[in-house]
Amino acid sequence: MNPFILYINRSKKRKRGFALVAIMIALLILISTILLGMVAQNQSHSGVMFTGTTSIQLTSARINSVSAFNLAESGVEYTLEWLHDQPAPPAITTSAAPAIWGATIGKSGSRPTSTVSYNQGGNTMSFAITLYPDPNNGTANQQKYMIESVGSCNSSISIIHAYVVQTSLSKYAYCINTEQTGNWWVGGLTTADGPVHSNNANGAGVAGKGSETNILWFPGTANQQSFLYTASDAFTCSAPGVDWAKGNISTFTAPASASDWSSIAAGGASSVHYGTDAVTMPANNNLQLNAALGSAAAPGTTGVFVPNSSGAVTAGIYVQGNIQNMTLSASNNVNQVYTITQSSSGKTITTVVTENAQTSQTIVAVTQNGSTTTTTYSGLTNGVMYCNGNIGVSSSDPGQGLSGTIANNVVSGSTITHSNSITIATNPTATIYFNGSLLYNTPRPQDANGNFVAETNAFTENAGVLGLVSYNMYLLKYGANGSIYQNYQIDAATVATGIFDAQAYNDYSVTTNFYGMGSYVAGTGGYFGQMTLNGVMQSGYYEHHSYDTRLATSPPPYFPTTGNQYDVLSWSIDASTLS
Numbered sequence: 001m002n003p004f005i006l007y008i009n010r011s012k013k014r015k016r017g018f019a020l021v022a023i024m025i026a027l028l029i030l031i032s033t034i035l036l037g038m039v040a041q042n043q044s045h046s047g048v049m050f051t052g053t054t055s056i057q058l059t060s061a062r063i064n065s066v067s068a069f070n071l072a073e074s075g076v077e078y079t080l081e082w083l084h085d086q087p088a089p090p091a092i093t094t095s096a097a098p099a100i101w102g103a104t105i106g107k108s109g110s111r112p113t114s115t116v117s118y119n120q121g122g123n124t125m126s127f128a129i130t131l132y133p134d135p136n137n138g139t140a141n142q143q144k145y146m147i148e149s150v151g152s153c154n155s156s157i158s159i160i161h162a163y164v165v166q167t168s169l170s171k172y173a174y175c176i177n178t179e180q181t182g183n184w185w186v187g188g189l190t191t192a193d194g195p196v197h198s199n200n201a202n203g204a205g206v207a208g209k210g211s212e213t214n215i216l217w218f219p220g221t222a223n224q225q226s227f228l229y230t231a232s233d234a235f236t237c238s239a240p241g242v243d244w245a246k247g248n249i250s251t252f253t254a255p256a257s258a259s260d261w262s263s264i265a266a267g268g269a270s271s272v273h274y275g276t277d278a279v280t281m282p283a284n285n286n287l288q289l290n291a292a293l294g295s296a297a298a299p300g301t302t303g304v305f306v307p308n309s310s311g312a313v314t315a316g317i318y319v320q321g322n323i324q325n326m327t328l329s330a331s332n333n334v335n336q337v338y339t340i341t342q343s344s345s346g347k348t349i350t351t352v353v354t355e356n357a358q359t360s361q362t363i364v365a366v367t368q369n370g371s372t373t374t375t376t377y378s379g380l381t382n383g384v385m386y387c388n389g390n391i392g393v394s395s396s397d398p399g400q401g402l403s404g405t406i407a408n409n410v411v412s413g414s415t416i417t418h419s420n421s422i423t424i425a426t427n428p429t430a431t432i433y434f435n436g437s438l439l440y441n442t443p444r445p446q447d448a449n450g451n452f453v454a455e456t457n458a459f460t461e462n463a464g465v466l467g468l469v470s471y472n473m474y475l476l477k478y479g480a481n482g483s484i485y486q487n488y489q490i491d492a493a494t495v496a497t498g499i500f501d502a503q504a505y506n507d508y509s510v511t512t513n514f515y516g517m518g519s520y521v522a523g524t525g526g527y528f529g530q531m532t533l534n535g536v537m538q539s540g541y542y543e544h545h546s547y548d549t550r551l552a553t554s555p556p557p558y559f560p561t562t563g564n565q566y567d568v569l570s571w572s573i574d575a576s577t578l579s
Contacts, residue, residue, distance in 0.1 A: 064156035067125060069573070071151030072160040075127035076571075078116070079147045080164065084277070084564050089143035089166060092133045100129065108150070127151045141287065141558045142166045144569075159574035167565040169279070169521045170467065170493035170551035173229070176525040177201050177281055180499075181211040183525050184249060186535045187264065188224035193452070194519075194547020196227060199278045200239035213242040216249055216535050217264045227265040227272070229547065234271035238278040248534045281497050281523055282560040285386070288425035288469055291558040292316035292386035302344040304351040306364055306377055313362050313377045316384035317353060323391045328404030330441045334358065336407040336420055336464070338385070355380050357410050357418045383422045383557040391426060392433025392476070395503055399480025403436030406464040406491065414457070420464035423556040428497065431472040435479065437489040440464060444517055444548070450487065452517060452546040460550060466492040466518070467556025473500040473522075475514065475541075477507065488541065489515040493551050494522075495560055501526020505540035514541035518548045 082100045083089070090096065097105045097112035104115045108128055117126040127149055134144035147162040169175065173194025178201040184190075198213040218224050227234040246253035255261050261269040294315030296307035302321035307314045317338075325341040331354060338353040347368065354363040362381055365374040392401030402424075410418035426432060442462035445453050473496040475488050484504065494500060500520065504510040505527040514528055529540025553569065 061156065064123075064153045065158070067123075067153035068151040068156040068158035069160075071125055071127040071153060072149045072158040072573075073151070075116075075129050075149030075151060076147050076160055076162045078127075079129050079131065079149070080162075080566055080568075083145070083164070083566055086564060088564075089137075090131065090133070090145075092131065093138070095130050095132050098129055098131050103129070111148075113150075123154055125151075125153045142168060142555070142561055161572050161574070162568050163570045164566045164568050165553070167562040167567050168493075168552065168555035169282075169495055169560045169562060170519045170555040171195060171567065172197055172279075172519050172521060173516075173547040174545045175279055175519070175521045177279075177523045179211050179213060179525045180527060183211075183214065183527065184245075184531070185213070185215045185226050186531060187216060187218045187221065187226050189529065189531060189535065189537055190226055190543045190545075191228055192226070192545040192547070193228040194545070194549075195229060195231070195233045196235045196545075197233075197276070197279055198235075198237045198239075198242070200237050200242065201278075213237055213239070214245065214249070215242055215264070216245045216247075217255065217260075218247055218535070219260055219263050221263055222266075225262075225264060225266055227267070230267035230271060232267070232271055233273070234265050234267045236273045236276040238274075238276055240274050242274075250533060277565065279565070280563040281521075282469070282495065285425050285428045285469055287558050287560065288384055288423060289386050289427075291382060291384040291423075292318045292425075298388065302342055303349060303366070304340055304353060304364065306353070306362060306375075306381065308377050311377055313379040313381050316381045316386065319385065319387040319389070322389035322393060323387055324393055324397075325400045325435070326391055326402050326404075328402075328406060328438065330405050330407035331356075332358065333408045333441055334410050334418070334420065336422065355407075355420075357407075357420065380418075383420075385422065385424045387424070387426045387430070389427065390430045390433070391424075391470075392431070392435065395433065395474055395476060398476060398478035398482070399435055401433035401435035401476055402468075403434060403438060406438065406440050406466045408441045408462045409464055411461050414461060416461060419554075421554070421556050422464070423467035423469065423558055425469035426471070429471050431474065432468060432470040432496075434473070434475050434488065434490065436485060437487075438466065438491055439489060440466075440491045440517075444491075444546075450513060450515060451544060452515070455549060463491075465548075465550065465554065465556050467559045468492050468494045469560060470496055471498040472496055475502040475504070477502075477504040477510075484510060486510075486512045487515070488513070489517065491517045491548075493519040493548075493556055493559060496522045498522075499524040499526050502528045502541055505529050508539045510539055510541075511537055512541055514543050516543075516545045518546075519551055520545055 078100050079098055082098045095111055097114040100114050102116055106113055111130045113128040113130055115126055115128040130148045132146040137143050142165050144165045149160045151158045173192045175197045177199045200213045202211045244254040245251055265271050294307045299305045299320050305318045321342055323340055327339045329337045331337050334357045336355040340351045342349045350367045352365045362377045365372055407420045409416045409420050440463040442459055444459045447453055500522045528543050530538045
């Protein structure tokens with residue numbers, strides 16, 4: 001259901017890739033020169049030699065064609081590198097020529113081009129780049145571009161079109177900037193079936209430093225793999241390495257053999273990379289704030305505000321003040337309902353916001369002092385709710401926080417006619433407390449052990465999408481009735497720029513599970529449980545981070561991006577240029 005994503009690893013490996021391409025091209029040119037030289041030395045046109053000459057000419061044409069293709073591909077890579085080096089996505093509204101290294105800016109017909117030319121062994125080679133903005137870039141959160149790269153070698157031409165998009169933070173199953181002291185990835189206790197990244201911001205992988213990326217692995221035990229994703233980005237780290245411990249956290253031993261790596265990552269050593277670019281965490285939540293308010297001013301009194309003009313919704317939902325409790329629910333499966341409880345001057349305010357996708361109306365019912373006032377607006381919001389405070393009061397107030405159900409999309413046949421894609425954000429110093437699970441109304445299938453299995457069409461089409469953005473996020477330990485929450489499940493893309501962890505991590509009466517079905521992104525990796533030195537669970541939650549593949553290409557609205565990193569959504573070759 002989603003476009004194919006080609007992961008681009010913008011590390012030193014790419015630069016080595018450029019060198020390899022250059023070497024291959026040089027070798028091909030050398031071979032072609034030798035072959036052509038052999039022909040020049042013998043002008044006989046006997047039947048055998050004539051056939052040989054024709055074959056050599058065809059070989060030369062083929063070499064030119066392959067070289068042109070490699071040059072076109074290099075042009076795409078150079079442009080991705082150029083985009084990555086820009087402080088912000090290029091604010092272009094028409095086709096433009098990126099100022100890539102060593103390029104000549106000009107035109108090819110009516111289109112601007114950035115051309116890099118070579119002349120080697122009498123062969124004329126070049127690639128010419130044009131960058132096209134997506135028509136929706138002016139209003140979109142994620143910026144998209146079409147890269148057109150024309151490679152040429154002598155008379156051969158190859159054209160590649162690559163459609164690229166800013167990387168959303170929701171593309172990661174797990175992503176952190178730094179670890180707390182003593183935090184470990186443990187085989188069998190911490191798993192992820194999607195891309196995992198660590199900026200490893202505390203250091204460069206020196207054994208014995210307790211606040212870096214630490215991974216405990218067990219040889220010969222494939223059932224205790226940490227990284228279940230098999231693509232090339234199963235685990236990436238911005239440092240030159242991590243702290244590997246074999247069988248015991250005191251025994252620092254890095255994996256060496258193929259068997260060792262298969263005990264850690266389902267994709268083996270080729271799916272683990274160091275020295276990759278750091279992933280930028282958002283500096284603030286202004287993106288979500290502005291999306292919620294639009295052009296309206298923030299209200300000064302406690303309550304829920306829906307910006308509107310003449311009774312028509314114009315933006316999202318803005319909540320002034322702390323939220324004691326917010327429960328999400330689904331009416332008629334497809335209508336998203338928010339039930340919000342606040343307190344002001346000792347009085348309780350309960351606001352119920354219903355986004356009625358069936359009638360395209362937003363209905364706000366406010367109950368205070370025993371009286372209810374209902375206002376109906378035409379249209380639906382843009383899916384962003386911003387709370388200028390905490391959601392849940394504190395970890396000492398059980399039963400207060402965020403939980404509930406995310407409504408379905410509206411689907412006609414196999415076409416989504418209304419996507420229930422929402423983002424809930426707080427101010428950049430606030431906290432979201434979870435007082436129960438957050439579940440999609442159409443669940444992703446799970447096996448008997450609770451582990452997620454392959455996404456079905458029913459899930460990808462019907463299930464809504466949720467994003468959460470805050471400073472801190474906490475899984476509360478107790479419910480309002482004093483019972484301990486068991487088997488937390490959060491179906492969402494989450495970004496906690498501070499920390500996201502669990503209140504019961506050190507309670508020896510708790511050994512249960514945390515299922516994150518979406519993405520876990522945090523400034524600091526949280527504590528979810530405690531273990532013995534050899535990796536036996538003692539308290540808290542087994543961590544299961546599962547990848548919702550929809551989030552990479554269809555993130556929640558106004559969800560944070562990585563800023564200057566890009567993914568390739570589609571890639572095509574103009575077949576007419578192949579020979």
